[in-house]
């Protein structure tokens with residue numbers, strides 16, 4: 569029996585490159601697809617947003633002289649590339665999945681609507697919600713909170729390459745310690761940067777709890793869905 573009936577799973581684009589310097593690592597991609605397959609076997613309805621940091625980020629583009637809006641559009645297209653890769657990997661495992669895009673680009677994906685997403689979820693299909701919010705100056709974390717709220721998810725599961733929320737960025741501060749649970753207010757008060765503040769605020773204001781966990785370890789998604797607290801729960 570799973571803890572949640574419907575989830576929004578946020579996957580990190582940057583994690584998708586595995587040990588490579590850029591792009592999509594096939595082993596990591598297959599591992600994510602396997603974990604998602606295991607989760608569907610529990611009967612959980614799964615919406616997915618995947619980042620684009622393994623390919624392009626608007627802010628890095630702007631730092632190199634790109635127009636910010638064009639750079640962000642490139643970033644959103646990067647998330648579509650990752651979404652198609654995941655769609656293909658899931659279909660190869662026999663998991664029916666569908667890509668909906670926040671920007672019209674048929675036949676690459678169907679244009680997103682909440683109704684289409686929910687219809688697919690109720691049929692047991694995995695829905696990949698691509699191109700972020702469709703607008704520049706946002707991130708896929710904000711895209712995840714937005715879509716999670718729209719589809720009435722029970723929780724947003726942020727599957728990343730660290731195993732929870734720490735007192736400081738654990739990739740920079742080896743002395744940082746992990747929280748098992750933390751409130752939205754403490755995220756602000758302590759200035760923790762595991763997710764951007766727009767995304768955090770949307771989750772707080774719409775009562776969408778977040779679970780941050782390490783998706784790069786096989787079996788972890790199943791553990792979270794089975795109620796094991798292997799990450800950090802961010803709550804009201």
Ligand SMILES: Nc1ncnc2c1ncn2[C@@H]1O[C@H](COP(=O)(O)OP(=O)(O)OP(=O)(O)O)[C@@H](O)[C@H]1O
Nearest residue numbers: 580581582619621728733734736737739760761762
């Ligand atoms: N207090 C903190 N606790 C945990 N992680 C933190 C904290 N502060 C910063 N981070 C960083 O946040 C990162 C997680 O963010 P995320 O999964 O969104 O990665 P990303 O690089 O933004 O991915 P994407 O490609 O989807 O944009 C971790 O890699 C971690 O280094």
Ligand SMILES: O=c1ccn([C@@H]2O[C@H](COP(=O)(O)O)[C@@H](O)[C@H]2O)c(=O)[nH]1
Nearest residue numbers: 619620626640643644700701706707708
């Ligand atoms: O709603 C959105 C979502 C994303 N972007 C751009 O895409 C890249 C990649 O997304 P990440 O969340 O960083 O993985 C992001 O840097 C933005 O440039 C966007 O503009 N709007």
